Structures are given as structure tokens and as C-alpha cells.
Amino acid sequence: MVSEEKINSALQKVRWLVLDVDGVLTDGKLYFDNNGNELKTFNTLDGHGIKMLQNSGVRVAIITGRRSSVVERRAHDLGITKLIQGREDKFTALQELLSDESCRLEDIAYIGDDYPDLLVMTRIGCPIAPPNAASPVMERALWVTRACGGEGAVREACDRIMLAQGTFDSALAPYIGEK
Numbered sequence: 001m002v003s004e005e006k007i008n009s010a011l012q013k014v015r016w017l018v019l020d021v022d023g024v025l026t027d028g029k030l031y032f033d034n035n036g037n038e039l040k041t042f043n044t045l046d047g048h049g050i051k052m053l054q055n056s057g058v059r060v061a062i063i064t065g066r067r068s069s070v071v072e073r074r075a076h077d078l079g080i081t082k083l084i085q086g087r088e089d090k091f092t093a094l095q096e097l098l099s100d101e102s103c104r105l106e107d108i109a110y111i112g113d114d115y116p117d118l119l120v121m122t123r124i125g126c127p128i129a130p131p132n133a134a135s136p137v138m139e140r141a142l143w144v145t146r147a148c149g150g151e152g153a154v155r156e157a158c159d160r161i162m163l164a165q166g167t168f169d170s171a172l173a174p175y176i177g178e179k
Contacts, residue, residue, distance in 0.1 A: 007143045010126040011164035014058055015107040017050075018094060018120070019154060021064040021071055023113035024130060027150030040070045043150055049158030050078050056167040059101075063093045065116050091119040111157055113137055113149055128157050 022028050025046060031039040050060050061082035062075055068085065075083045087093040094108075106125035110117070113133035121127035121140050129141035130153035138144050143160075145153040162168035 002142055008164045010142055011109070011161050013107050014109045014126055014161050014165070015103055016059045016061060016098070016101075016109070017053060017157065017161065018061045018063060018097075018108060018110045018124075020090075020110075020112045020114075020117055021062060021068075022066060023132060023149040024111045025062075025071075025074070025150065025154060027148070028113065028132065038068055038070060040068065040074075041150065042074055043152055043155070045152045046150075046154035046158075047074075047078055049155035050080070052171045053158040053161060054079060056162050056165065056171050058161060058165075061097055063087060063090050063097065063120075065090070088116050089119075090116055091123060094120055094124075109157065109161065111145075111154060 019025055025042055026040050033039060054060055060080050062071065062080055063084045064071060065088045066086065071085060072083065082097050084093045084097055105123055108124040109126035109128055110120050110124050111128045111130070112121050113130055114137060115134060117137060118140060121137065127141045128143050128145065129138045130145050130147065130149040131138070132148040145156045147153045147156050159168060162171055
């Protein structure tokens, strides 16, 4: 069991939150209509948490093994400009994504749920998993959210990062009538 102090210390350093999609931003199920179009459901709590986190100064990116125009649209709607799709080699994708950025691996939080996420999760500072993740992923996570993927896990992580960094109250202030 990792101490709260160690978790908070890692969360305080986070400058980038990198997300997987299926099983993290979604429930991990694949839905297809009769025409073969892929459908995904996203949680609005996650979306708002991402926006608040970005406004607090933490950058957000997505790396996913599948390609989907739905994910591209969701990323655009959330103001996420760093998106890499169709890549199972997620650590190489992460290095490419950050090649023009000044960021240390220890300053990255990553939320993943399956084996393709492990190489990234074992090399960055703050690996996070939802409780619906594969067991080897949860075992290597610094912290496991209470909420499952697609059910608020990302929001929980965003809030916890802001709490650790002391930016949560100012991010919440506009919603409770404070400046």
C-alpha cells in the first residue's frame, strides 16, 4: 500500500496528465451500430474535470490504441490538442508527443487500464489506474481511483491533482459564486 504522502508528492509534480481512452475515458466496451459505426460514451464529469485541470495549468493529452473520429471530436471539444491514436507502442508515442515540450517523465501522470499502458506507467512519475483495470496494471499504479473508467475516474484524478497542487479551491470558486 502506497502512503498518501507519496501519492500527494507525486501529484504535486504533475505538469501533464496523459489519458488512455477505452477503459479510462470510456467504460471499455465497444459499441457498433448496424452500419458499423463505432459509438462511445463519455462521462461529462470527466470532461469538466479535464477543463478545470487545464485551466489550473496542467496540460492534458490522449494516447490510444484505437482510431476513432469520436475520440478526435471529444478531444477537440475539451481543448486537448495533443492526441495520438492507433498506437499500441504508447511509450514511444508519449516520447513523440512530448518531443517539443520541456517535461520530465517524473512530472507526468498517466491513467491506463490495460497491458499496452504498462510501459508508460512504469516509466512516469504518477501512474494511475481505475479499479476496472487489469490486475497487473493496478499493481503497478501509484494510486487506484474509486470510480471506474467511464464513470468519473478521470474527474477524480483531475480533482485530486488540483487538491495536491493547491489549485482546487480557485478552480471551484466560480461555481460557488466566489471570485
